[in-house]
Amino acid sequence: MLKKGYKICGKDSDQKYVSAFSLGRKTTYEVGEWINRPKGCGPLAVFSDLYLTGRFLFKCGRSGFYIFECEYEESTRDILYVTDNDGVMYRYAEQKDLPVGTRFADRVRLIKEVDL
DSSP states (O other): OEEEEEEEEEEOTTSOEEESSOSSOOOEEOTTOEEEOOTTBOOEEEESSHHHHHHHHHHHTOOSOEEEEEEEEEOSOOEEEEEOTTSOEEEEEEGGGSOTTEEEEEEEEEEEEEOO
């Protein structure tokens, strides 16, 4: 079942939208396109509502980011992780260690940019 959420993105040197925060691998996004979690990585992270998204960015003191309304397919995985070429997990984060409102997704589609 698809859910509505919010994704924080930055831009890379080619001006493409990328995951703003990552565990070592950035995922590239295009508005309107479904993006699946990359091979060798755990789920993608989104926020459950706009207020919590904005609160997180404000607390970080970070600027230069873009917030998108998105649709996502919730993941059954309960940690974020990245593996090496041998499939060994070398970086991870548990949900309890992430900002309030973080949700895990197996795929995400950016709908439109939103302002706070």
